[in-house]
Amino acid sequence: MRHLMSPLDFSVEELAELLDLALDIERDPSRYSQVCAGKKLATCFYEPSTRTRLSFEAAMLNLGGSILGFASADSSSAAKGESVSDTIRVISCYADICAIRHPKEGASLVASQKATIPVINAGDGGHQHPTQTLTDLLTIYSLKGHLDNLKIGLCGDLKFGRTVHSLIHALIRYPGIRFIMISPEELKIPSNLKEDALDPAHIAYAETDRLEDAIDDLDILYMTRVQRERFFNEEDYLRMKDFYILDKKKLAMAREDMLVMHPLPRVNEISVEVDDDPRAVYFKQAGYGVFVREALIIRLLQEAGANLSLPERSKGAESR
Numbered sequence: 001m002r003h004l005m006s007p008l009d010f011s012v013e014e015l016a017e018l019l020d021l022a023l024d025i026e027r028d029p030s031r032y033s034q035v036c037a038g039k040k041l042a043t044c045f046y047e048p049s050t051r052t053r054l055s056f057e058a059a060m061l062n063l064g065g066s067i068l069g070f071a072s073a074d075s076s077s078a079a080k081g082e083s084v085s086d087t088i089r090v091i092s093c094y095a096d097i098c099a100i101r102h103p104k105e106g107a108s109l110v111a112s113q114k115a116t117i118p119v120i121n122a123g124d125g126g127h128q129h130p131t132q133t134l135t136d137l138l139t140i141y142s143l144k145g146h147l148d149n150l151k152i153g154l155c156g157d158l159k160f161g162r163t164v165h166s167l168i169h170a171l172i173r174y175p176g177i178r179f180i181m182i183s184p185e186e187l188k189i190p191s192n193l194k195e196d197a198l199d200p201a202h203i204a205y206a207e208t209d210r211l212e213d214a215i216d217d218l219d220i221l222y223m224t225r226v227q228r229e230r231f232f233n234e235e236d237y238l239r240m241k242d243f244y245i246l247d248k249k250k251l252a253m254a255r256e257d258m259l260v261m262h263p264l265p266r267v268n269e270i271s272v273e274v275d276d277d278p279r280a281v282y283f284k285q286a287g288y289g290v291f292v293r294e295a296l297i298i299r300l301l302q303e304a305g306a307n308l309s310l311p312e313r314s315k316g317a318e319s320r
């Protein structure tokens with residue numbers, strides 16, 4: 001049984017194939033509208049979500065399948081004390097594939113070990129968020145045309161932001177990737193990420209706390225929210241929350257071809273005045289999340305033995 005716990009669960013070649021499938025779906029979604037007819041996706045969300053849960057559900061509905069699930073721990077039997085292990089054994093009787101979000105790191109891994117259906121990690125604590133990474137990779141691939149030779153500024157909460165952790169793991173497999181880590185001292189990238197991922201891969205990176213010093217020479221600026229729910233102390237959160245605000249004045253220092261990305265939700269870190277700038281692609285990025293999740297559902301169901309009938313790739317679908 002193939003699951004998705006981390007972006008590294010797919011090889012670079014498998015990722016390229018998945019992104020090409022997602023782009024083919026984007027070109028003409030109607031051709032895929034019955035590919036998963038008769039299949040069911042369960043979304044088990046123990047933590048709040050708008051994009052991830054609803055884009056998974058939209059993805060399965062777009063493929064002609066059905067959805068079931070719960071949107072909070074309180075509305076499931078977790079509120080009565082049921083374990084994730086027991087819940088997934090039951091969900092395996094009801095659905096063909098499951099996406100799970102949980103505040104505890106490793107919860108989706110535990111679920112995958114008891115499941116008899118493919119399990120997708122839809123975010124586990126401050127650890128990983130692999131389907132956000134697939135979304136980010138598809139956005140970059142589609143809008144830049146390549147995933148190599150990019151200088152990427154990661155800005156905000158680099159300590160608790162799981163989207164950043166997953167994105168770093170995914171991007172360091174491509175040649176010519178450089179990072180500028182932009183964060184306050186207290187929210188710097190965890191040292192284990194440097195020691196276990198960046199240093200062994202000989203990835204060039206620099207650290208600064210000043211967005212103004214880094215913004216002028218980036219291919220991508222990846223903004224993140226300060227993760228209030230992961231702070232132990234409200235005072236610390238209030239001190240950090242407005243450390244970075246990307247506004248028109250700061251964006252004026254950036255290159256014309258730089259992309260501004262954000263996994264969303266946004267709080268204050270990007271001023272709404274930036275939304276109409278052609279470089280601001282974060283809402284488009286959220287849209288790509290549906291196509292890549294459609295591709296992922298198809299691939300994992302196929303790997304689990306489902307006999308899905310896929311259309312021929314449309315014209316112009318050859319790999320970049």
Ligand code: CP
Pocket residue numbers: 048049050051052053123132263264265
């Ligand atoms: N990007 C993201 O994970 O958003 P949600 O928390 O709304 O799912």
